Amino acid sequence: MSIDTRTRPEPSATPSSSAAATGLRAPDDVARLRVTGPRVLHSEWVKFRSLRSTIVTIAVAVVVIVGFGALAAAVVSGDLAQPSGPGGGGGDGHGFGGADPTSISLAGMTLAQVIMGILGVLAVTGEYSSGMVRATFAAVPRRLPVLWSKAIVVGAGTLAVAVPAALVAFFVGQAVLGADANAALSDDGVLRAVLGSAAYLAGTALLGVGLGALLRHTAGAIGALFGLLLLAPGLLPLILPSSWSETIVPYLPSNASAAFTSVTPTDGLLSAGAGAAVLVLWVAALLGGAAILLRRRDA
Amino acid sequence: MIAVDRITKSYGTKRAVDDLSFTVQPGVVTGFLGPNGAGKSTTMRVILGLDRPDSGNVLVAGKAYVDHVAPLHEVGALLEARAIHPGRSAYDHLLALATTTGIPRRRIGEVIDLVGLTDVARTRAGAFSLGMGQRLGIAAALLGDPGVIMLDEPVNGLDPEGILWIRTLLRELAAEGRTVFVSSHLISEMALTADHLIVVGRGRLIADTSVDELRRTAGTSMVQVRSPQAALLAQALLADGVTVTSGADPQELEVTGLDAATIGDRAFAAGVVVHALVSHEISLEDAFLRLTHDSVEYQHGTLAGTEGMAA
Numbered sequence: 172m173s174i175d176t177r178t179r180p181e182p183s184a185t186p187s188s189s190a191a192a193t194g195l196r197a198p199d200d201v202a203r204l205r206v207t208g209p210r211v212l213h214s215e216w217v218k219f220r221s222l223r224s225t226i227v228t229i230a231v232a233v234v235v236i237v238g239f240g241a242l243a244a245a246v247v248s249g250d251l252a253q254p255s256g257p258g259g260g261g262g263d264g265h266g267f268g269g270a271d272p273t274s275i276s277l278a279g280m281t282l283a284q285v286i287m288g289i290l291g292v293l294a295v296t297g298e299y300s301s302g303m304v305r306a307t308f309a310a311v312p313r314r315l316p317v318l319w320s321k322a323i324v325v326g327a328g329t330l331a332v333a334v335p336a337a338l339v340a341f342f343v344g345q346a347v348l349g350a351d352a353n354a355a356l357s358d359d360g361v362l363r364a365v366l367g368s369a370a371y372l373a374g375t376a377l378l379g380v381g382l383g384a385l386l387r388h389t390a391g392a393i394g395a396l397f398g399l400l401l402l403a404p405g406l407l408p409l410i411l412p413s414s415w416s417e418t419i420v421p422y423l424p425s426n427a428s429a430a431f432t433s434v435t436p437t438d439g440l441l442s443a444g445a446g447a448a449v450l451v452l453w454v455a456a457l458l459g460g461a462a463i464l465l466r467r468r469d470a
Numbered sequence: 471m472i473a474v475d476r477i478t479k480s481y482g483t484k485r486a487v488d489d490l491s492f493t494v495q496p497g498v499v500t501g502f503l504g505p506n507g508a509g510k511s512t513t514m515r516v517i518l519g520l521d522r523p524d525s526g527n528v529l530v531a532g533k534a535y536v537d538h539v540a541p542l543h544e545v546g547a548l549l550e551a552r553a554i555h556p557g558r559s560a561y562d563h564l565l566a567l568a569t570t571t572g573i574p575r576r577r578i579g580e581v582i583d584l585v586g587l588t589d590v591a592r593t594r595a596g597a598f599s600l601g602m603g604q605r606l607g608i609a610a611a612l613l614g615d616p617g618v619i620m621l622d623e624p625v626n627g628l629d630p631e632g633i634l635w636i637r638t639l640l641r642e643l644a645a646e647g648r649t650v651f652v653s654s655h656l657i658s659e660m661a662l663t664a665d666h667l668i669v670v671g672r673g674r675l676i677a678d679t680s681v682d683e684l685r686r687t688a689g690t691s692m693v694q695v696r697s698p699q700a701a702l703l704a705q706a707l708l709a710d711g712v713t714v715t716s717g718a719d720p721q722e723l724e725v726t727g728l729d730a731a732t733i734g735d736r737a738f739a740a741g742v743v744v745h746a747l748v749s750h751e752i753s754l755e756d757a758f759l760r761l762t763h764d765s766v767e768y769q770h771g772t773l774a775g776t777e778g779m780a781a
Contacts, residue, residue: 195614205571210569218555218562298555301553301554301556303555305553306563309520309541309542310567310570
C-alpha cells in the first residue's frame, strides 16, 4: 500500500480528493494501534462528557439535592419554631415532622435517584436510538469492554458529583435547621447516611445502565427504572400475599438502600451492610444479564 | 480483502441473506448492487460482526473482524442510516472512536479536513444536513486509515459535487491498493464508480462480474440499419451468431451479433447502399433489471417447495 503524502490543495470548504492525507502508515503509528481496556474507558469518558445533556442532567441533580434539602430544612425549621414542637401533632401537612435532621437535609435524594437513573439509561439507549452503537461496536467488536467502561464512567461520574452534593446538602440543611435542632457529621450513623445516599445515587445510575443495556429502548428502560425504584415498594405489598411481600419487599433496591441511607434503622428492613450488599447484587445482576445478551444479540 | 463464505441470515421468518459467497479484491472498487431489501446492509453488518450469521463465516484481511487488535485500522465502514449521536460534535464523535484504538488526534483533524467539515467540526451533529452527516460518516470510515473501506449507499444525500468527490475518493483509495466495497441500488452510479460488481437479489448472489462483463452477459448491443436494399444486406450479414430481424418498415433491419463497423464493411463489400447505421447499447439499467428480474423468477420456481418461507 503506497503512502499518500499529498496535502490538501483546496480550501477547507471543498472536500479534498486526497484519499488518506498523511494517514497512519508510519510503522510507529501502526504499532501503537490496538483496542485496550483503558482506551475504551477513555473513549466512554469522551462520550460522557461531550454531551450537553449529561452536563445539564448532572447540574439538575445537584440543584435538586442541595435545593430540596435546604427547602425541606427551611420548612421543618419554621415548624420547629412553633410552640407545638417536634413530633407534636404535625398538622401542617408536610412530611418531615418525624424525620431526623440528616434525612431532612437529604430530602432531594428521592428525586435525584430518578434523575441519575435516567442519566444511566440514556448513556446506553442514546447509542441505540441514534445508531451510534454500530459505530461503537465496529470500533470495539468484543463489545463487553464498552459495557464495563460505560458502567465505570457513569458510576464514577455520578459518585464524583453526588458525594460533594450530598455533603453540601447536609451542611446547608443543618445550618438552616439551626444549632439546637441539627446533627453533626460525627454523630452516630450520620456520615454513613450522607455518603451512603451519594453511593445510592451512583447505584441507581448503574441500575439505569443495566436496564438500558437490557432493554435498549429509552422509554422502556426508564419505565422499568421507575417501576423498580418507585412503584414496586408500594405496589408489591398490595398485590402479593403478605408473607411473600414481607420476604421480597426489603430486597428491592430502594428499600435495601434505605438501610444505609438513613441514620435510624427502619423496622422490617435489612441492616446497613446487608442493604449495601443487596444493592450491589442488583447492579451486578442487571449488568451481568445485559452482558450476556450483549454478546448474543445483533447490534 | 473480504471473503464472505456461505453466509445465511434470517430475521424471524424473513431470510435476508441466503447462502451468499463472494470475495472482494484489493486494488479495485467493488460495487455491491441489488434492489432495496436484497440483503446488502445485512451482509455488511455481518462482515463487521454487528450481526451474527445463522451459518457461514466472513474473513476480513484474513481474520474474523472481531479478532483484529485494531479493527478501525483494518476496516473503515459507513453503515446505512446515521451512526452518530445528534448531541455530539463531529470532532467529539471522531475523538470517541479514535480513542478506542489509540489513533492520534492529528488524524482526526486530517479526516475532518478531508471530507470538508472543518468549519463545522465543533457543531452538534444533530444540526447537520443529510449530506454533512454522510461526510462525517465517511470521515469516521477513513479515521483508522484502513486497508478495507466499506460504504453502504455513500452517495445518499450528497449533492452532485459531493457525488463526484466520493467517486474520485473511492477510485484513489482503490488505486492505493485498498479494498473498496460500496453498496448501491443504482446501477448507473456503480457503472461510473465500480470496476467489479457483486449483484444480489433476495439475499442471493446473482452475479459476480465486472461492469463490462455485465453489459456483455445481460444483453448484446444491437445495430439498427436502414437500407433500400435491406433484403440483400440481410443475406450478406447472416452468419453463425448473427441475427437479423426486420420490423414494420421493410427498409429497416435490427442486427445483433455484429458491430456497426463490421456491418458497414460487409455492406460495402456486397455493394449495398446504407442510409443509416445506428448502434444501440443495451443500457446497464436494462441489463441490471433483467438480471435481478430473472433471479426473482428463478427463486420462485426453486424455493417454493424446499423452504417453509412465510412469503
